[in-house]
Amino acid sequence: MAARVGLDQLKPGQKGRIVRVGGYGAIRRRLYDLGLHNGEIVEMIKMAPLKDPLEISFGNGHVSIRRSEAALVTIELMAD
């Protein structure tokens, strides 16, 4: 079974499939509403120069997300 890690742990260029979106209430719903839902494949694009926030890509768009919020999303690492 593939390793499960927080989305914030991905290195630029790595991809994973979302298995769980944590948090609660407004934060969780916001992540969902932006398209971070179970089964979606996300790729880490880059980190901002100060290592936070992160740029990730999924669906057909790019999104900037803070490290603390990315950590709420659990993903299953995919092989390149």
Next chain:
Amino acid sequence: MNRKSEILIALAGNPNSGKTSIFNGLTGSHQKVANFPGVTVEKRVGQKNRDGYHITFVDLPGTYSLTAYSLDEKIARDFIVNESPDLIINVIDSGNLERSLYLTMQLMEMGVDIVIDLNMWDEASEAGIEIDTAKMSKLLGAPIVKTIGNRAQGLNSLMNAAIALYEDRHDAHRHPPVSYGSQLDDIVTSLTDSVKACPMNCRGCRNARWMAIKLLEGDIEIARQCMTDNEASAKLREKLDESVDHLRATTDQDPEIVITEGRYGYVAGIVREVMKRPKVDRMRQSNLVDNFLTHKILGYPVFILLIWLIFQATFKMGHYPMEWIDTAVAIIQDGVTSALPAGVFTDLVVDGIIGGVGSVIIFLPNIVILFLGIALLEDSGYMARAAFLMDRLMHYMGLQGKSFIPMIMGFGCTVPAIMSTRTLESQRDRILTILLLPFMSCSARLPVYILFAGAFFGKSAGNVIFSIYILGIIVAVIVGQLFKNTILRSEDIPFVMELPPYRWPTGRSVLIHMWERTKIYLRKMGGVILIASIILWFLGYFPKRSEYTQDYDAQIVQLSQMDTEKAADRISELEGLKAAEDLEYTMIGRLSVVVGPAVSPLGFNWQMGVSLLTGFVAKEVVISSMGVLYQLGADQDEQSDNLVAVLKDPKSGVTPLSAYAFMVFILLYTPCIVAVIAIKREAGAKWMWFSIFFQTILAWVAAFIVFQGGSILGL
């Protein structure tokens, strides 16, 4: 059937879907900007006459969803529920079908008629994306039109489709209900029946299925509306609890998440059916540019350079038209003065009205250039990257990346900076940014620093002034931390921001953006400021003194007959004394009796106190009113040797320490009346008063600490 000739159309869509350019294209110049009821979120309304209909368009806030969690989303859905628009044009970024359709699902749930606008069609085609619109239209039960908003293409067809849908509105071919999978569908259907059966006849019940879905999601707003009466809604509540428990037990998830996943499942199904796309990321072309603009090392210098360019353009290029305006205002004032008979009315027209209007228009060049720059940054997609770069740093103040632009503009002029906070989506971020902005020392405060630092700190004046600027930033960080953990804690919406592909801004949309802001500035600010400056003029003019301690006029007349240099000096001295007596006698002058004791613990003399008071109007006035109060005439500036000499004179009681305390006060208290009006306009009256009191108290306390602390330390 009698055709209603008024049509109300709302535009809904994601941020970055190009909704605004569609709105502009549909309505042309017939727009007005108001606020949605009770909030300061912009409501743009446009009119159009077509095919015998009078069509009103309302641009809803750009949202990804329609929950009760965020203000913008609540506004959008309240508008749909309360105003029941005849139909909705759902603007979609064709290149990002999944995320866009997620909002479409929620609009469909609300049971409104929808025209789907596949916008930015050109970009999607270029990226090799193919969409079978006929099939998509059938699946969604809604007409579909392709448009290219920023080139105004397809707008005619969009309008035709909207009118056709309106005329056919009684036909049965509405969109099918959104399906979330059979298990959830059954629950929704049976809960819908309970909502219908509920005796509480609340407004949202016009669409029972939507209500049922929202109740299942645990939407607080809908629950509040629907369940106010415990008895009447007892049955519904029971049914709801039962459904929620059942869902939790079978799916091991919150119903909210089950429904959300259901929507995505439905969307994925539609996308699979209608869209083909190559396996290339459409962002790839942008990547080269992006790697440069958000580069680990180059990112910041490039960013600073761009901001510096806008800053320079705003204040350096703006300087020339500002001078022309200043000259023009002076010429008009002179013209009016000579045309009208001397007297109170003429003074009112010249100083109160023309001077007041002039003080508003003078900022116009700054505003126009700044908003041109911001429109370019936004439309090109760079603004989102700037926010990406700055987010970590701005986080220290409890702000997010996008707040950086207004903050940096604040060093130039607080007024356009406050207006540029409109680029922030969240109300909370806007208010916090507006409250912290005045601590960025604006350029109008600089002359006061130059005067005092120059007079009391000699060679180290530069360092002293720099320390004031730094102090402003430090105060902003501390106050930001304080507010973020107290009064502005409530909303914990995460900072998740879309990074749109880079685009060439089109002249058309940039100009429309710029003109809109300018119009708001002229209309809304102009009126209020005119009234405020007339009131201030009254306070500074009345009551008129008729008796002076000596007969200045007679002395001046007498002296003017002697044509010597000494006599001329004496005349200007007498005029100064007379002006000072006049000012003392007016309501503002009388305040000095109150102000004097209030500022003496800060080491300020009464002249400093009164000039601080006049400084509420504008910081430029501080030095000129000091000139008046020290009987030197109003034409004093920071280079005036007279004023420097008077201040340095031990008789004035000003020491280097109290001079520094004075600069701290100037830095921290309310910037000017125009900024105050801007705060009211952007954040509401409550925050305006809060800002005035907070800043003034803070300024007093800080100056007190500097002066008393310094005195104890023997400085």
